[in-house]
Structures are given as structure tokens and as C-alpha cells.
Amino acid sequence: MSASAQAHHDGPPADYLSESTVKSWLLTTDHKRVGILYLISVTIFFIAGGVLAGLMRLELMTPRGDVLGSPDTYNRMFTMHGVIMIFFFLVPAIPSVLGNFLLPLMIGARDLAFPKINLLSWYVYMVGGIMGVWILMHGGIDTGWTFYTPFSSMYSNSMVLTAAVAVFITGFSSILTGLNFIVTVHTMRAPGMTWFRMPLFVWSHYATALIMVLATPVLAISIVLVGLEKFFGVGVFDPRLGGDPVLFQHLFWFYSHPAVYIMVLPGFAVISEIIPCFARRPIFGYRFVAFASVAIAIFGFLVWGHHMFVSGQSMYAGAVFSILSFLVAIPSAIKVFNWTATLYKGSLSFDTPMLYALGFMGLFTIGGLTGLMLASLALDVHVHDTYFVVAHFHYIMVGGTVMAYLGGIHFWWPKISGRTYPEIWGKLSALLVFVGFNLTFFPQFLLGYLGMPRRYFEYRPEFQVLNVMSTAGATVLAVGMLMPMIYLGLSLRQPKNAGDNPWGATGLEWQIESPPTTHNFHEPVLVTCEPYLYSPEEAEREYAHAQHVHSA
Amino acid sequence: MHTPSTSTAPDSGRQILLSHFDDLEQQNLSSTLGMWFFLVSEVMFFSGLIAAYAVYRGLSPEAFHLASRHMDKWWGFANTLVLLTSSLTMALAVRATQTGDRRAIVRNLLWTAVLGSAFLGVKVFEWKAEIDHHLFPGKHFVVPDHDEEHLKEYLEKTDGHVDPVKLEREKGRFQLMFVLYFFMTGVHAFHMIVGIAAVVLFALLTHFKWFSGYGQTQTESLGLYWHFVDVVWVFLYPLLYLIE
Numbered sequence: 001m002s003a004s005a006q007a008h009h010d011g012p013p014a015d016y017l018s019e020s021t022v023k024s025w026l027l028t029t030d031h032k033r034v035g036i037l038y039l040i041s042v043t044i045f046f047i048a049g050g051v052l053a054g055l056m057r058l059e060l061m062t063p064r065g066d067v068l069g070s071p072d073t074y075n076r077m078f079t080m081h082g083v084i085m086i087f088f089f090l091v092p093a094i095p096s097v098l099g100n101f102l103l104p105l106m107i108g109a110r111d112l113a114f115p116k117i118n119l120l121s122w123y124v125y126m127v128g129g130i131m132g133v134w135i136l137m138h139g140g141i142d143t144g145w146t147f148y149t150p151f152s153s154m155y156s157n158s159m160v161l162t163a164a165v166a167v168f169i170t171g172f173s174s175i176l177t178g179l180n181f182i183v184t185v186h187t188m189r190a191p192g193m194t195w196f197r198m199p200l201f202v203w204s205h206y207a208t209a210l211i212m213v214l215a216t217p218v219l220a221i222s223i224v225l226v227g228l229e230k231f232f233g234v235g236v237f238d239p240r241l242g243g244d245p246v247l248f249q250h251l252f253w254f255y256s257h258p259a260v261y262i263m264v265l266p267g268f269a270v271i272s273e274i275i276p277c278f279a280r281r282p283i284f285g286y287r288f289v290a291f292a293s294v295a296i297a298i299f300g301f302l303v304w305g306h307h308m309f310v311s312g313q314s315m316y317a318g319a320v321f322s323i324l325s326f327l328v329a330i331p332s333a334i335k336v337f338n339w340t341a342t343l344y345k346g347s348l349s350f351d352t353p354m355l356y357a358l359g360f361m362g363l364f365t366i367g368g369l370t371g372l373m374l375a376s377l378a379l380d381v382h383v384h385d386t387y388f389v390v391a392h393f394h395y396i397m398v399g400g401t402v403m404a405y406l407g408g409i410h411f412w413w414p415k416i417s418g419r420t421y422p423e424i425w426g427k428l429s430a431l432l433v434f435v436g437f438n439l440t441f442f443p444q445f446l447l448g449y450l451g452m453p454r455r456y457f458e459y460r461p462e463f464q465v466l467n468v469m470s471t472a473g474a475t476v477l478a479v480g481m482l483m484p485m486i487y488l489g490l491s492l493r494q495p496k497n498a499g500d501n502p503w504g505a506t507g508l509e510w511q512i513e514s515p516p517t518t519h520n521f522h523e524p525v526l527v528t529c530e531p532y533l534y535s536p537e538e539a540e541r542e543y544a545h546a547q548h549v550h551s552a
Numbered sequence: 553m554h555t556p557s558t559s560t561a562p563d564s565g566r567q568i569l570l571s572h573f574d575d576l577e578q579q580n581l582s583s584t585l586g587m588w589f590f591l592v593s594e595v596m597f598f599s600g601l602i603a604a605y606a607v608y609r610g611l612s613p614e615a616f617h618l619a620s621r622h623m624d625k626w627w628g629f630a631n632t633l634v635l636l637t638s639s640l641t642m643a644l645a646v647r648a649t650q651t652g653d654r655r656a657i658v659r660n661l662l663w664t665a666v667l668g669s670a671f672l673g674v675k676v677f678e679w680k681a682e683i684d685h686h687l688f689p690g691k692h693f694v695v696p697d698h699d700e701e702h703l704k705e706y707l708e709k710t711d712g713h714v715d716p717v718k719l720e721r722e723k724g725r726f727q728l729m730f731v732l733y734f735f736m737t738g739v740h741a742f743h744m745i746v747g748i749a750a751v752v753l754f755a756l757l758t759h760f761k762w763f764s765g766y767g768q769t770q771t772e773s774l775g776l777y778w779h780f781v782d783v784v785w786v787f788l789y790p791l792l793y794l795i796e
């Protein structure tokens with residue numbers, strides 16, 4: 001590493017948080033600070049989306065529509081909930097917060113390849129996000145986050161055009177982040193950091209970045225076409241004018257199926273770091289896990305038609321998409337098996353991040369298996385557009401990705417902030433999230449199976465019991481998710497007490513101070529070994545020693 | 553490791569190394585690779601449009617054929633030549649950054665901008681003609697009479713009867729071709745405008761010696777972008793103008 005990096009610093013280098021003016025934050029190009037900017041903004045969107053969800057669950061306590069007043073309001077609620085949660089929270093959450101913060105640290109770089117573009121991506125995201133909030137305050141949209149035509153382009157008189165622009169703009173911020181990650185992984189690795197010495201976190205983010213760069217433009221273009229149709233009254237998707245509404249679904253899902261992997265691959269990334277650390281074992285089948293990420297990124301592009309089994313695509317297309325969807329489950333399953341095998345004979349400790357990670361494994365598995373059920377043609381015709389689908393994707397997106405995100409925040413919080421948090425509260429929150437989540441969404445599998453359609457604000461009285469359970473669960477879940485915001489926030493008032501490596505983890509990011517200095521590393525980084533060199537035997541010895549000291 | 557970077561004055565012709573890179577090679581590689589992946593992303597953007605085009609043209613070849621006859625293929629051809637020439641001047645500009653010939657860089661960049669603007673001029677003139685013929689999609693769109701006759705003939709069954717629903721659909725597709733035409737050429741023109749602005753800016757920056765190392769890395773990335781925009785046109789031209 002060149003001398004110029006440190007030439008300006010004399011005396012003890014300041015950590016990246018020490019400068020605190022507003023200007024220093026808004027003009028920062030430090031990847032860690034940009035990560036923090038994202039952390040704050042996605043949290044705000046998460047709260048907004050969560051409030052909407054709460055209102056919906058309140059409405060669904062009773063079979064009659066009574067809380068929100070009109071079906072139209074309800075439609076706007078679930079649409080805004082979906083748009084905010086997907087485009088403004090889940091897609092950027094892990095990559096832009098943890099990815100931004102950790103990717104350069106993990107490969108021994110001083111920053112991402114394009115620090116200014118990184119900051120730009122946050123501004124672009126904020127422009128899209130503020131438009132989103134503006135839409136929310138001025139009546140919202142009622143098309144569902146999927147913007148299906150011809151409803152969105154011809155009939156809906158809500159703010160489809162503005163929403164289209166907002167989603168379009170936010171898409172660019174993903175593309176910029178993706179570009180930055182890809183180039184960084186290619187060119188910024190420290191000497192000795194070969195591809196197969198990279199932590200799996202980096203592999204997963206690389207795969208995610210590929211999807212961001214390849215799929216997001218297709219979403220952008222389909223949304224623009226909807227906007228054009230709406231604005232000029234021309235028939236790109238309007239059947240009366242020779243258009244084909246199903247074409248929109250093809251274009252939309254060509255993005256949005258891969259996009260579900262934009263949301264879940266970063267979850268895999270986090271879990272692959274947490275599990276070996278708390279099992280004190282090297283990850284089982286490193287290369288399989290690494291290649292599984294890339295395989296998912298590739299195969300994910302070939303299965304979009306499984307969202308359209310009942311949209312009138314040909315039976316043969318349906319059959320092909322069904323088979324391909326089964327295939328895409330294989331790499332996901334490989335990962336779950338590898339994590340499980342890592343746990344086997346490990347020396348486990350159940351700190352908060354580990355609890356979240358274990359929760360992830362259980363919930364993601366259920367989500368994946370029900371995905372296979374949905375991918376079977378005959379079954380999907382029965383449960384398509386019911387609560388079964390709602391439960392399926394929440395198991396993956398919330399049970400999977402959000403759990404992983406929270407696990408990751410807890411795992412790296414000491415590094416990010418330099419502080420520890422009260423372990424007991426952490427464990428309690430993990431427990432509440434797990435229980436609350438299952439109580440909220442498991443009944444929805446049953447509801448969907450029994451035939452309750454999604455996106456309605458009234459339902460038949462016999463569904464009430466399950467719906468009340470779901471609403472009760474949502475309350476527990478909300479408490480579980482608010483808690484970390486409070487105790488992590490409060491931990492900032494303590495002095496920096498975390499130490500460099502509180503978990504005894506491997507990985508370059510743990511070998512530097514918490515919080516890191518602006519340029520991350522003081523000396524040239526040279527990598528000489530594989531990641532995850534944990535030793536269960538040593539962990540056992542340490543444990544026995546601790547017991548001994550304790551009893552003596 | 554590598555020699556420590558000494559930030560040199562721009563004038564000396566050596567590039568400045570940004571502090572998060574180790575050496576110039578890494579820095580150049582990063583920016584070129586970044587541009588390549590950006591272009592891959594752009595390809596996907598156009599591919600959505602081309603997919604839509606392919607679907608509708610497959611469904612209504614006749615309507616697309618009739619619509620395409622309204623585009624002037626000779627102007628289109630001339631424009632293609634103009635663009636290809638601009639790619640040549642762009643390539644010469646990039647070459648000049650490597651040899652360090654500042655005047656040649658500026659001259660070639662300016663030529664590129666002139667040729668690009670000429671392309672846009674012709675394009676605007678073509679659009680105007682089409683709009684005057686009520687071929688801009690939307691409320692004022694009219695399917696010309698003789699095209700409607702053709703479509704009727706095309707749809708006529710043996711008993712001389714024309715299904716009105718099918719006729720409407722074909723007319724819709726006729727308009728769709730213009731939707732796609734205006735949109736694709738419009739998006740392309742937007743890319744050209746961005747490109748020309750950047751080229752002029754780069755010419756100025758080079759002239760005023762703002763770049764270190766003759767802006768080699770930066771101009772190379774701009775060149776990639778410019779060639780890409782050209783290649784897009786080389787695809788669009790046959791798709792839109794030359795349906796036979």
C-alpha cells in the first residue's frame with residue numbers, strides 16, 4: 001500500500017466517526033460513513049412500512065372493513081407497504097448498509113473503487129425515497145407493488161406516474177451500488193486475497209451486485225413503458241390498442257424474480273459469516289457455498305414465469321418454468337445443508353447474532369419449501385393470489401432477510417459503533433422476533449390454503465380466528481423489532497468498550513480497531529490463508545479453562 | 553509493493569493517483585471495468601425494449617412493415633455514416649491521449665461533438681416530418697388511408713369480409729411501431745445529448761489542462777460510452793428503418 005495514505009496523519013489516527021459536522025456527513029465519501037447514512041435512512045423507511053403493515057393488520061382483525069373506512073384506503077396501504085418495504089428497505093438494506101461498510105474491510109481495501117459514486121448512490125436513493133414519501137402523503141397508489149397493467153396504466157387514478165419515476169430513480173442507486181461492488185471485488189483485493197480466500201460475504205455480495213446490474217434496468221424500462229402509456233394514452237400494454245398486458249408481467253418478473261435474490265443473497269452473506277464464528281468451525285464446503293451464490297444469480301433469471309402460471313401463458317411454458325424453479329431451489333438447499341454441516345460437531349455458543357442466524361435457517365427453509373409447493377403447477381393454480389403466497393414470501397423476506405439483517409447488525413455493531421449492547425436484551429429481541437414472526441405468518445399459510453384471497457380488506461367470518469392470531473403475532477413482532485432500535489441507540493451513550501474483536505472472529509475487519517479509522521488499515525495488508533480458520537478443539541479448551549477458573 | 557505515488561502537477565503529464573488505490577494500473581483498470589459493467593447494464597435496458605419490439609413485430613409483421621415504410625431509410629443511412637465517422641474521431645482522440653498530443657485530443661473531441669450534433673440535427677428533422685404527418689403516437693395519431701387499405705386487404709377473408717376487431721388491433725400495432733420508434737430513438741438521442749455534453753466538457757478540460765496525464769483514463773471511458781451509443785444505433789437502424 002502506498003505511503004500517501006498515511007502521509008498526512010501524525011499522532012493517533014482518528015476513527016471514522018470522530019468528525020461530526022453535518023457537512024462532513026453529507027459530503028463524505030468514506031464507505032463506512034455512507035453505510036451509516038444508509039443505515040439511518042433504511043431504518044426510517046422500515047418504520048414507515050411497518051406502521052402501514054400495523055394498520056393493515058388492525059383492519060384485518062375483524063371480517064368487516066371498519067378501521068380504515070374504505071377498500072380504496074386499504075388498497076393504498078398494502079401498495080405503499082409493498083413499495084416501501086421492497087424498493088426502499090429490503091433491496092438496499094443489507095448491501096448498502098453492511099455491504100458498504102464491510103466489503104472493503106473484508107478484502108483489505110481502503111475504500112470501494114468509486115467512493116464518489118457510492119455517495120451519489122445514496123443521494124439518488126434519497127431522491128427516490130423522498131418522492132416515495134411524497135406520494136404516500138398525497139394519496140398513494142393502489143396498484144399493488146407489482147404495477148400490473150392494464151389496471152396501472154389505464155384505470156387506476158392514483159399516482160402511478162410519480163411512483164414509476166420514484167422506483168425508476170431508486171433503481172439507479174442499486175445499479176450504482178452494484179457496479180461499485182463488482183469493480184471493487186475485481187480490482188481492490190489486497191495482495192494474497194485470492195478469489196477463494198474471500199469471505200463468503202463477499203461472494204454473495206458479488207452475486208447480488210451482478211443481479212442488480214443486469215436486472216434493474218429491465219425493471220426501469222418496464223416501469224417507464226407503463227408511465228408512457230399512462231401519459232400519452234398509447235397502447236403498449238392496452239389490449240384495445242393492440243398491446244399485450246401479459247408482456248408487462250413478463251418484463252416485470254424478469255426483474256422481480258431475480259430481485260428476490262437481490263433481497264435474499266445478502267442474507268446468505270451474513271449467515272455465512274455468523275455461523276462459522278459461533279460454531280467455531282471453518283465453513284463446510286466453502287466452494288459449494290460460493291458457487292451456489294453465483295448459480296442462484298444465473299438461474300434466477302430463468303424462472304420468472306412461475307409467477308404467471310395463471311396469466312394465460314402456454315401450458316408448455318408453464319411446465320418449463322415449473323421445472324426450472326425446482327432447479328433453482330438446489331443451490332439454496334446446498335447452502336442450508338452446508339450451514340447445518342458447519343454446526344455439526346461445532347462448539348456452539350448462542351449469542352444474539354447466532355440466535356438470529358438459527359432463526360434465519362429455520363424460517364428460510366420453510367419459505368423455500370413452500371416456494372417449491374408454489375412452483376408445482378397444479379398446487380399453484382389453487383393457492384395463487386391467496387394468503388399462502390403472502391406467507392411464502394414473508395417467510396423468505398422477513399423470516400430470512402430481515403432476520404439476517406438484524407443478526408448482522410448485532411454481529412458487527414461492536415465494529416461499526418465501537419460499543420457492546422446488553423446481551424440479554426439482544427437475546428430477548430431475537431426470541432420475540434422469532435415467535436412473533438411465526439405467530440403472524442404461519443396462520444397465513446392456513447388461511448391461504450383454506451382460500452382466503454390476498455389484497456382484500458374484508459373476509460368471510462370463518463377466517464377470523466386465524467386472522468386475529470396473525471394480528472396478535474404482528475404486535476409481538478413489532479415489539480421485538482423496536483427493541484434493538486432502542487438498546488442499540490442507547491449503547492451509543494457508553495464509552496467505546498467493545499475492543500477490536502469481541503467475538504474472537506477471523507476476518508480482516510476484526511483485526512483493526514473498533515470503530516475503524518478512516519483509511520481502515522495502518523499497514524499494508526497481506527493475506528496468507530483461507531477465511532474461517534476457527535478451531536473447535538481450541539474453543540473447547542478455552543471453554544473448559546473458563547469453567548475451571550470460574551469454579552476455582 | 554508498488555512505488556509510492558507522488559501526486560504530480562497536472563501539467564507534467566503524469567496521472568494523479570487517488571488515495572484509495574495502490575497504483576495507476578489498478579486505478580485505470582477500475583474505471584474501465586466500471587464503464588464496461590455500466591454498459592452491460594445499458595444493454596439490459598435496451599434489451600427490454602427490443603424484447604417488446606420483437607414480440608409485437610412477431611404478432612403483426614404486416615403492420616410493422618407498413619409503419620416502417622414511413623421512415624426515410626436514406627436519411628437513416630446517412631446518419632449511420634455520420635455516427636460511424638464520429639466513432640473514428642473519438643478513437644483518434646483516445647489515441648492522442650496516449651501519445652500525449654493535447655491539440656489532437658481537443659481537435660478530435662470537437663469533431664466528435666460536431667458529428668454527433670449533426671446526427672441529432674438530422675434526427676430532429678426526421679421527427680418533425682413524422683409529427684407533421686400525424687404519426688406521433690397519442691391523440692393526434694392517424695393511420696394514413698393507404699396503410700389502412702393495405703391492412704384491410706391483408707386481413708380480408710375469402711368472402712371479402714374484414715373482422716373489425718382484428719382491424720382495430722392491427723391499427724393499434726401500427727401505432728405501436730411508432731411508439732417504439734419514438735421511444736427508442738428518443739432514448740438513443742438522450743444518450744447522444746449526454747455524450748455530446750461530456751465530449752465538449754472533456755475538450756474544454758483538456759484544453760485548460762485540468763486533467764492529469766492528458767485525461768487518458770477518463771477519455772478512454774468516455775470513448776467506450778460513445779462507441780456503445782453508436783453500436784446501439786447500428787442495431788436500431790435496421791430494426792426500425794429496414795423492415796422488408
Ligand code: HEM
Nearest residue numbers: 260263264306307325329368371372374375384385393396
Ligand atoms: C427456493 C426457491 C423459490 C421458489 C421455488 C419460489 C417460488 C415461488 C412461486 C412459484 C411464486 C408464485 C406464487 C404465485 O404467485 O402464485 C412465488 C412468489 C413469491 N416469491 Fe418465491 N420462490 C422461491 C424463493 C423466493 C425468495 C428467495 C424470495 C424473496 C427473497 C421469494 C419471494 C417471493 C415473492 C415476493 C413472491 C410474491 C410475488 C407477488 O405476487 O407479489 N421467493 N415464489
Ligand SMILES: [Cu+2]
Nearest residue numbers: 257304306307
Ligand atoms: Cu419468483
